[in-house]
Amino acid sequence: MKKKSFIWYTLLIVLIIAVAGGFYAYKEFNRKAKSMSEEQAAFRLTQAELLNEFSANEKAATEKFADKVLEVTGVVKLVDTDDKGFATVVLGDSGSLSSVRCSIDSTQTQTTASLQPNTKITIKGICTGYNADELGLGSDVILNRCVLLKS
Amino acid sequence: MKTILLLLCITLSAAAVTAQSKYYTKSGKIYFDATSPKSPENVNAVNKSVICVLDSKTGNLQFSVLMKGFEFERALMQEHFNENYVESNKFPKGEFKGVISNNGAVNYAKDGVYPVKVSGKLTIHGETKAIETNGTLTVKNGKVTATAEFVVTIADYKITVPQLVADKVAKTATIKVDCMLDVLKQ
Numbered sequence: 001m002k003k004k005s006f007i008w009y010t011l012l013i014v015l016i017i018a019v020a021g022g023f024y025a026y027k028e029f030n031r032k033a034k035s036m037s038e039e040q041a042a043f044r045l046t047q048a049e050l051l052n053e054f055s056a057n058e059k060a061a062t063e064k065f066a067d068k069v070l071e072v073t074g075v076v077k078l079v080d081t082d083d084k085g086f087a088t089v090v091l092g093d094s095g096s097l098s099s100v101r102c103s104i105d106s107t108q109t110q111t112t113a114s115l116q117p118n119t120k121i122t123i124k125g126i127c128t129g130y131n132a133d134e135l136g137l138g139s140d141v142i143l144n145r146c147v148l149l150k151s
Numbered sequence: 152m153k154t155i156l157l158l159l160c161i162t163l164s165a166a167a168v169t170a171q172s173k174y175y176t177k178s179g180k181i182y183f184d185a186t187s188p189k190s191p192e193n194v195n196a197v198n199k200s201v202i203c204v205l206d207s208k209t210g211n212l213q214f215s216v217l218m219k220g221f222e223f224e225r226a227l228m229q230e231h232f233n234e235n236y237v238e239s240n241k242f243p244k245g246e247f248k249g250v251i252s253n254n255g256a257v258n259y260a261k262d263g264v265y266p267v268k269v270s271g272k273l274t275i276h277g278e279t280k281a282i283e284t285n286g287t288l289t290v291k292n293g294k295v296t297a298t299a300e301f302v303v304t305i306a307d308y309k310i311t312v313p314q315l316v317a318d319k320v321a322k323t324a325t326i327k328v329d330c331m332l333d334v335l336k337q
Contacts, residue, residue, distance in 0.1 A: 033226045062243070066219060080178050082331055086199050088178040101177060103199045103220070128200070128219035129243050135204050135213065137175060137335075142200045144220050 036147045047074025047091040054130045065127040097138025102146040122149040172208040179330030196221040203330040210254025214247040246274045278308040295332045
């Protein structure tokens, strides 16, 4: 009698683990990228500070910032909106070719549509790296899935 | 002395013309799709920060893209893409350097849709392969939109797909390019 209930308990536990595991696998498989508004920023800095770190040492800065959530404050140089409605907010000095380019999350493009150049804003996004100036177009730090925090 | 001055003027004006002949964008799009024909799972992503430079004089065409900038719908897929497949920490950039072979047929000063042939070298995952594709240049109001669609074999770029998901990821990936280029003012 005792042996039988032991087997049942074992089976039950195995079953629970299997269901939990399956549920976890399912959740993990369907996991969406977290909304940027809910993400905690790993670094808060200005556009100039970020650009300086990358231009001083691209490798070290890439290791430090790539894949991290950054909150970057800077002045809007321009808002680049294309025919499909995708928007990129460019932060930087109008006198310099280099900037921090923030690709706006496709659900958030209405928040940046009315942004005017020379406005100081803070943007949160995930850093994907640095394009050093190879073509005479200036160097850029790229942020992805960005949301506008305040203007 | 006069000849030298004249020559100098010609060289300078030629340089000015060349400077006018470049088109570029830093927010081009590249779509990538490796959905297996038999699988219901969509394996696709978009990158919205593509750099593209086109020299209308020579037909030279160049693309550069940060691999970490590809956005997938599923976070797990994006992590696998970066960590296991393209190894974006080791190989942060994808690049194409090529030339429009029928550049003479494109009139950049006149609105229109021009079919083009492009050949060049594509570098992904540190591997460089020669590719050739057909594309379209659309000239409208001084802007040039470059579009192309081509197929690459994933194994060519030494990207190995684990056996476990081999039926979920296609052997080839379709790459779609869509870049709206502005005149480069210098």
